[in-house]
Amino acid sequence: MYKEYDSIEHCYKTKNIPFLELGLSADTQMADGISELKNIIFMTNSDAHSPWPHRVGREFNRLKVKDNTYDEIINAIRRRGGNKFVLNVGIDPDLGKYHMTACTRCYKKYSIELAIQQKNRCTCGGIIKKGVVDRINDLCDQEVTHPPHRPRYIKTIPLAEILVQTLGLASVNSKKVQDLWKLLIQSFKNEINVLLVTPREEIEKIAGEKVAQAILDFRNGDIYIEPGGGGMYGKIHLTDKNKS
Ligand SMILES: [Zn+2]
Known part of the structure; x- marks a missing residue:
């Protein structure tokens, strides 16, 4: 609205x-x-x-x-x-496509003051789109x-995004990610249970130690989210100990 x-x-x-x-x-x-x-x-x-x-x-x-x-x-x-x-x-x-003010071509982020000063033109020639935060x-x-x-x-994050990062793959739609996601959902009924409720040991039995640790880090707020902007979704960054 x-x-x-x-x-x-x-x-x-x-x-x-x-x-x-x-x-x-x-x-x-x-x-x-x-x-x-x-x-x-x-x-x-x-x-x-x-x-x-x-x-x-x-x-x-x-x-x-x-x-x-x-x-x-x-x-x-x-x-x-x-x-x-x-x-x-x-x-x-933070994961939203238009969270921060940023260029819609190169995705460079801008303060609202600088965006106004540059008349919403990025140095690359692209258009700067105002982010939800500044609105x-x-x-x-x-x-x-x-x-x-x-x-x-x-606040939650998509389970598939945790899996893709933990497995070190490029896409949430890759078969390995989708298979593990389905296995977790079949085991614990839904994504919210896996993200917020299921004990670590039970996740570990199904998905291994690295995925269980990454979900625990998310619960503890130990995951960094690089905010989105200009049409690019925010990115989830796991700590090094989660990566395979
Ligand atoms: Zn640009």
């Missing part, structure tokens, strides 16, 4: 919007710098427009409801009768303040 509009009212012709979907490019930390969002529920929903199963089901919300019915979900969105959102899980926004900085009108109803937000 903020890509095209400067406020909720500007977009929807009303301020009375109960929820917004954060999208892959933003998280609670970024959005709660915008004061008009304080009463709005944030949803973190997966995209489902990829033919690759490993790209589906990576973002989700956890809701407190009494039953799995439409009315109960509406009550959670409206925060009625004790129903509420209790967790948001989303892909780390949100324009819109922020308060210190980041989480309202009491805001649930915890867990």
Whole structure:
């Protein structure tokens, strides 16, 4: 919405919007710098427009409801009768294609000041595209303040990206990566379990020590993400001990 509009009212012709979907490019930390969002529920929903199963089901919300019915979900969105959102899980926004301001041809990153100074022209002749971070900085009108109803937000990264790096391969679509990904999902039901819940020893039994260590490093925040920008996704960098 903020890509095209400067406020909720500007977009929807009303301020009375109960929820917004954060999208892959933003998280609670970024959005709660915008004061008009304080009463709005944030949803973190997966995209489902990829033919690759490993790209589906990576973002989700956890809701407190009494039953799995439409009315109960509406009550959670409206925060009625004790129903509420209790967790948001989303892909780390640093991985987004347009997270930072950068050139769309050579992907060189720019501060917004330098981009403006150069009239959005890169030294290579390409166009500089403003990143989500700088757009949100324009819109922020308060210190980041989480309202009491805001649930915890867990940032995830794609499991297949961990596997491709750990195995030292070039593509997440390579057969070895896909086979190991399927094996992990069959063993532990879904990607979120593998990334956040399954004990290290059980992952190690299926996928080996290096993959288990890399997942543990992710859980401990010991993975570096080089932010994306200009149309290039961010890159995950594992520590040296994970690489084969
Ligand atoms: Zn360039």
